[in-house]
Every structure is written in structure tokens, then in C-alpha cells.
Amino acid sequence: xxxREPIMPVPLRGKRSRAEMNLLFREDGQxxxxxxxxxxxxxxxxRLRRAGKVLTLRDFQAGPWTKEHRVGKRIWRRRxxxxxxxxxxxxxxxxxxxxxxxxxxxxxxxGLRGSLDYTDPPxxxxxxxxxxxxxxxxxxxxxxxxxxxxxxxxWPETRLGKVAxxxxxxxxxxxxxxxxxxxxxxxxxxxxxxxxxVPCEEGFGRALAGDFPAIPKGTVxxxxxxxxxxxxxxxxxxxxALRADxxxxxWETSPLLSRLGYWNAYGSYYTELIHPMEEKTLLALAEExxxxxxxxxxxxxxxWYPYERIGRAKVFRPDPRKYPRGLREIREKTGxxxxxxxxxxxxxxxxxxxxxxxxxxxxIAAEIKEEGGVAVWHDWLRTWQFVxxxxxxxxxxxxxxxxxMCQAFRKxxxxxxxxxxxxxxxxxxxxxxxxxxxxxxxxxxxxxRLALAKAKAAEPGIEKSWVRSVDIWKQNLLVGFVQWxxxxxxxxxxxxxxxxxxxxxxxxxxxxxxxALSCGPVGFGDALGKADPELLRRLLLxxxxxxxxxxxxxxxxxxxxxETSQFWSVxxxxxxxxxxxxxxxxxxxxxxxxxxxxxPGAFLVWDPWRKELTSDSVAVPPEGLAYRxxxxxxxxxxxxxxxxxxxxxxxxxxxxxxxxxxxVWEAGGDDPPLWALREGKIVPAEEAVQxxxx
Numbered sequence: 001x002x003x004r005e006p007i008m009p010v011p012l013r014g015k016r017s018r019a020e021m022n023l024l025f026r027e028d029g030q031x032x033x034x035x036x037x038x039x040x041x042x043x044x045x046x047r048l049r050r051a052g053k054v055l056t057l058r059d060f061q062a063g064p065w066t067k068e069h070r071v072g073k074r075i076w077r078r079r080x081x082x083x084x085x086x087x088x089x090x091x092x093x094x095x096x097x098x099x100x101x102x103x104x105x106x107x108x109x110x111g112l113r114g115s116l117d118y119t120d121p122p123x124x125x126x127x128x129x130x131x132x133x134x135x136x137x138x139x140x141x142x143x144x145x146x147x148x149x150x151x152x153x154x155w156p157e158t159r160l161g162k163v164a165x166x167x168x169x170x171x172x173x174x175x176x177x178x179x180x181x182x183x184x185x186x187x188x189x190x191x192x193x194x195x196x197x198v199p200c201e202e203g204f205g206r207a208l209a210g211d212f213p214a215i216p217k218g219t220v221x222x223x224x225x226x227x228x229x230x231x232x233x234x235x236x237x238x239x240x241a242l243r244a245d246x247x248x249x250x251w252e253t254s255p256l257l258s259r260l261g262y263w264n265a266y267g268s269y270y271t272e273l274i275h276p277m278e279e280k281t282l283l284a285l286a287e288e289x290x291x292x293x294x295x296x297x298x299x300x301x302x303x304w305y306p307y308e309r310i311g312r313a314k315v316f317r318p319d320p321r322k323y324p325r326g327l328r329e330i331r332e333k334t335g336x337x338x339x340x341x342x343x344x345x346x347x348x349x350x351x352x353x354x355x356x357x358x359x360x361x362x363x364i365a366a367e368i369k370e371e372g373g374v375a376v377w378h379d380w381l382r383t384w385q386f387v388x389x390x391x392x393x394x395x396x397x398x399x400x401x402x403x404x405m406c407q408a409f410r411k412x413x414x415x416x417x418x419x420x421x422x423x424x425x426x427x428x429x430x431x432x433x434x435x436x437x438x439x440x441x442x443x444x445x446x447x448x449r450l451a452l453a454k455a456k457a458a459e460p461g462i463e464k465s466w467v468r469s470v471d472i473w474k475q476n477l478l479v480g481f482v483q484w485x486x487x488x489x490x491x492x493x494x495x496x497x498x499x500x501x502x503x504x505x506x507x508x509x510x511x512x513x514x515x516a517l518s519c520g521p522v523g524f525g526d527a528l529g530k531a532d533p534e535l536l537r538r539l540l541l542x543x544x545x546x547x548x549x550x551x552x553x554x555x556x557x558x559x560x561x562x563e564t565s566q567f568w569s570v571x572x573x574x575x576x577x578x579x580x581x582x583x584x585x586x587x588x589x590x591x592x593x594x595x596x597x598x599x600p601g602a603f604l605v606w607d608p609w610r611k612e613l614t615s616d617s618v619a620v621p622p623e624g625l626a627y628r629x630x631x632x633x634x635x636x637x638x639x640x641x642x643x644x645x646x647x648x649x650x651x652x653x654x655x656x657x658x659x660x661x662x663x664v665w666e667a668g669g670d671d672p673p674l675w676a677l678r679e680g681k682i683v684p685a686e687e688a689v690q691x692x693x694x
Contacts, residue, residue, distance in 0.1 A: 152386025249433025259297025268525025358404025
């Protein structure tokens with residue numbers, strides 16, 4: 001079952017290695033990090049911009065490295081001085097397959113020349129030089145320069161490349177370095193909102209951005225490094241380490257994570273720029289869902305409050321022009337709670353908040369609860385950071401604001417969905433248990449040319465922001481996987497279940513499939529009378545719970561440098577495994593590909609869209625998507641599961657399968673009917689295997 005605690009994927013073939021990172025301390029004080037018989041990283045230089053000069057390691061008097069052993073960890077220390085005053089202690093801590101490179105300021109460090117530009121930070125510490133033959137995988141940060149127009153920043157995107165070709169100029173976090181021998185994953189360990197990685201002449205460094213004059217005594221800047229057999233193994237181990245000290249939180253039963261939602265965000269037929277939502281429409285939609293027996297669990301309600309401009313709210317209370325009786329009465333009448341949208345605040349907001357004090361969220365949380373909200377959808381987060389320079393006025397200001405916001409909602413019992421967030425916020429959320437999900441990429445609206453053409457009347461130029469669906473799919477999958485590694489369920493945004501003339505919805509089946517596999521929230525946004533109940537039922541168990549695999553799709557790394565990227569997910573049950581496989585075709589011609597998977601045992605290849613068996617050579621349409629499920633098979637019998645679902649073996653169901661000369665399939669007494677394939681024909685499971693109902 002998908003949850004806040006990501007499952008470390010067990011390799012489908014082979015065992016995990018116990019290889020460890022090795023440290024080599026050279027006579028000149030430089031440090032080399034070795035892994036699997038080669039040097040992966042070296043250096044540990046620094047950059048501190050002070051009084052018109054950039055200080056590097058050469059400007060300090062450096063003491064020798066010393067080593068100590070403690071229970072379960074090894075620590076190396078070195079002190080740096082300026083004019084005979086000890087300024088910094090550098091530490092390398094090796095503990096439980098994680099390496100932490102730490103720098104502690106032993107005194108206040110004044111005289112820094114700060115900046116509001118994330119690409120021009122006053123502090124870069126440490127600086128690493130990676131081996132040039134490695135590949136890299138990273139997510140751009142979401143904010144860069146201080147200049148630029150509202151709303152500021154951009155959606156984080158993944159980037160892949162070779163170290164020898166250089167890193168992107170945009171800041172980023174986290175970072176994965178890999179080759180055929182394994183992988184290293186790196187991220188800052190604190191001050192996440194202002195600590196991206198940035199390119200340096202030698203390679204890259206961990207930055208601390210901000211316009212602050214000094215770094216307080218006792219400040220520690222750490223960079224965490226995890227290793228693994230594969231990029232996903234290293235990244236998941238890193239995420240597990242960052243989450244280790246977070247308070248526990250159980251939010252899996254929240255409607256946001258477990259039920260189907262109806263959303264009116266950008267991409268819905270009721271997009272604010274085209275057909276604004278109002279009370280009458282909400283009530284009509286709820287009645288349609290009741291009549292068509294579509295088990296919607298909540299409304300995801302965008303822009304329900306008065307705003308100065310979209311993205312800058314005046315106050316978070318129901319807009320009387322749209323909802324004259326408020327929202328609670330609508331909830332009581334429909335039985336549907338709300339996931340309520342928030343944005344950045346206007347400078348003239350009615351809370352008199354300046355954007356730095358998170359105490360305002362206690363009042364906002366109370367209002368959301370009063371209106372029938374069960375979760376918070378906090379949008380425009382990078383904009384809030386962009387338009388609030390005070391959040392960069394001292395090293396801890398942004399972190400205090402974000403953590404205080406999360407804690408205010410946790411105190412009110414509200415889970416949080418992030419939107420328009422930076423990767424710094426994704427990393428910070430690893431320690432905030434009620435931050436359960438994040439939008440993985442841009443709004444669904446921007447894949448719909450016809451809808452954008454309508455929206456330009458309200459927002460001229462928006463039609464120029466069109467993005468191909470296949471490019472959005474790829475970023476949703478890749479960024480979503482990174483988010484999941486740090487404890488967030490990826491939300492691919494709403495979709496349309498049918499084609500809407502003059503609006504969009506051309507890829508309903510593909511969009512539905514990706515959301516089923518995402519392990520995140522699932523929502524649709526059709527016009528009245530246009531929702532496809534049959535398509536929506538393929539996403540759900542009979543009780544209305546989302547049918548999803550164990551984890552979101554993981555990249556097959558060797559394919560990412562081609563036009564046909566492949567991804568996989570899985571459901572395991574004892575001695576059986578169902579493997580979910582996706583291929584994207586970024587090209588303009590059909591491509592035929594074979595599944596780049598190494599699997600133990602025998603499988604049959606199932607096409608859930610057409611409900612038929614196929615070969616493992618799959619035609620992927622131009623700028624399109626192909627989807628298959630590999631069914632476990634022995635002696636002519638394959639286990640199918642739930643015939644009509646996009647995910648026929650959901651992780652929510654408590655199954656146990658073993659082989660005793662025949663398949664023995666244990667399932668819950670209330671589970672839906674099970675199906676199998678015998679000699680290629682679909683039959684009730686009881687006719688082909690031994691089914692044991694518990």
C-alpha cells in the first residue's frame with residue numbers, strides 16, 4: 001500500500017550489496033570519497049563572500065584531520081582559522097550507510113555580502129569535484145534569480161546528463177550521481193528552503209542563499225550522502241535518513257489520499273479563467289455524482305476566496321459572490337468535504353501579515369475547519385518565497401516560516417498538499433509528517449491547446465505556455481518519483497475523463513492510468529454531464545478506495561537517455577509479483593521497444609486497456625504512452641487479479657500467494673472476485689488456482 005513511508009524497492013533480480021563508502025585523507029588536507037573501487041568525489045573546498053572578497057580553503061589556516069570512534073559511527077574533524085581565530089569546524093560523520101559532511105561556525109561570522117539571487121549565494125560549503133565519467137540526475141530548485149516577473153520561479157524539472165559535460169546553471173536539489181557500479185545521492189541536511197546545489201568551476205557545491213549580514217555562532221551546514229546499488233536505492237536511503245527524526249503521522253485514510261476527488265483547478269472545465277466555479281455548479285455536480293453512482297470523496301476547491309489577483313489572496317474566507325452561504329452548508333447538503341486551496345497573500349491582506357510570521361496559519365486553519373475542509377492545498381508557495389524578501393533576511397527565516405505553517409495545520413489535524421513548491425520545500429517536508437503530497441509538475445491546463453485559447457481572453461499570452469502531454473507525463477513520473485523518495489505522494493493534477501469539444505481531454509485513458517499508478521491523489525474535472533463513470537470505476541475498488549500499486553513508477557535508468565523512457569512499479573504478494581510497465585515516446589514516429597526489465601520467473605504480458613495478452617515487443621505511439629502489466633505465470637496459469645482495473649493487483653488488498661505445485665492465492669473474504677488466465681483464456685480464479693478466502 002502506498003504510504004508516507006516509501007517502500008525500498010527490492011531488486012527484481014539479485015541481492016543488495018553491502019559495499020561501503022571509503023574516505024581517503026590526502027597530505028594536502030583534501031578528501032576523496034571512494035565507492036566500489038573508484039574515486040567518486042573529492043575536494044571539500046569552500047566559498048565565503050565577505051567584505052568584497054571570496055574566501056576559499058586556501059585563505060584559512062587548516063588544522064590536521066583527527067578521527068574518533070563512537071558507537072555506530074566514525075567522525076573526522078578539522079578546524080579552520082582566520083588570523084589565529086578558530087572560525088569553522090569541518091566534520092565528516094559516517095553512520096548507518098550515510099555520510100554527513102558538516103561545517104559548524106564556531107563564532108559569529110559577520111561581513112557577508114548577501115544576495116536575493118539563488119544563483120549567486122554568499123556561502124557555498126562544501127565544494128565537490130565529482131568524477132567526470134559519472135552520470136547525474138537532479139531536480140532544478142524552482143527559484144533562481146531575484147529579478148523576474150510575478151509569480152516568480154518555475155516548476156522544478158528533472159535533468160540528466162554526464163558530469164564531464166557540466167551541470168545546469170539553474171540551482172538544484174537533490175542530486176544523484178551514478179554509473180554501472182552504483183549510485184550516490186546528495187541533499188542538504190537543514191535550511192532546505194535556501195540551500196540548493198550550484199555549479200562551480202570544480203563541479204558543484206552546497207549553497208546557502210540569502211541577504212543576511214552574518215551567520216550566527218553554532219550554525220551547522222550539512223550535506224548528506226547516501227549510496228546504493230542503483231539511483232533509486234541511493235535516493236530512497238537518503239530520504240529515509242532525512243525522515244528518521246520526524247514525528248510520526250498517519251494520514252493514509254484522509255480522503256485526499258484514499259478517495260477520488262473532483263477538482264476545479266487549472267485544467268478543469270471550471271478553470272477560473274474560463275468557467276469560474278460557484279455554488280450552483282457544485283451542487284449540480286454533487287447531484288450528478290449521486291445519480292451516476294460516481295463515488296467522489298471530496299471537492300478540491302480552487303480560488304474559493306476573494307483575491308487581489310490570482311495568486312495573491314485578500315483573506316481565506318468564502319467569496320460571497322460565488323458562495324453566498326459559505327461552504328459548510330454545501331458540505332452538509334452534499335456530504336462531500338473540501339480540500340481547500342490557499343495562495344500567497346496580498347500585501348493588503350486582511351490579516352495584516354507580512355509573509356514571515358507563520359502564526360497567521362493558526363487563524364487560517366481554523367477557518368478551513370469551519371468551512372468543512374479536511375485538507376489544505378497550499379498553492380503559490382514559491383511565489384510566497386519570491387515576493388517576501390524578509391524570508392532571506394537571516395539564515396533561518398524561511399525555514400521558520402515553512403515549518404511553522406506545517407505545524408499550524410498539523411495542530412488542527414489537517415494534512416497538506418504542496419503546489420508550486422520548490423525542491424527545498426519538498427526536502428523540508430521530509431520532517432513534517434502532515435505534509436503528505438505535492439504536485440509533481442505543471443497544471444493540466446497547459447497540455448490543452450483549445451482550453452488555453454479560451455483562457456487567453458482573461459490572461460493574454462497564456463496560450464504560449466502550451467506543453468506536450470508526453471513531456472508533462474515524463475516530468476510527472478520523474479519528479480514524482482523524487483518526491484515519493486522523501487515521503488510525499490505525487491499528485492499529477494486533475495484530468496478530464498472524456499473529450500470536451502473546444503476544450504480538451506484527448507488522452508483520458510492515458511491520464512487515468514498514470515494517476516492510478518502515481519500512488520498519489522486522483523482527481524478529475526469534467527463539465528456537468530461529461531464525466532465517464534466507467535473510466536472512473538477502473539481507478540477504484542468497490543468500496544471507493546483508490547486502487548494503486550506499492551510505489552509510483554521508477555525509471556529504468558538506461559532508457560532515460562533515449563526517446564523511449566521506461567518505468568516500472570510492482571505489487572508483491574508472497575511468491576508472486578505483478579509488474580506495471582510504462583513506456584513514453586518523445587519522438588514523432590511510432591517506436592517499437594522491448595521491456596528493459598530483468599525478472600525472475602515467468603510472466604505473461606497483459607494489456608489492461610484492451611484486456612488481452614500481447615508480446616513483450618510493444619509499439620509506443622508517437623508522442624504517446626504504452627502500458628502493460630506483467631502477470632506471474634507457472635504451468636500455463638497466470639494470476640490476473642481484478643479484471644476491470646487499471647491496477648489489477650492493488651497494494652491495498654491483503655493477498656498472500658505461494659506455489660505448492662499449483663498457485664495458492666489467499667485473499668480477504670470481502671475482496672472482489674479474482675480472475676486468472678488459463679492457457680491464455682480469462683477465467684474465474686477458482687477455476688484455475690486454489691483460492692483461500694480469509
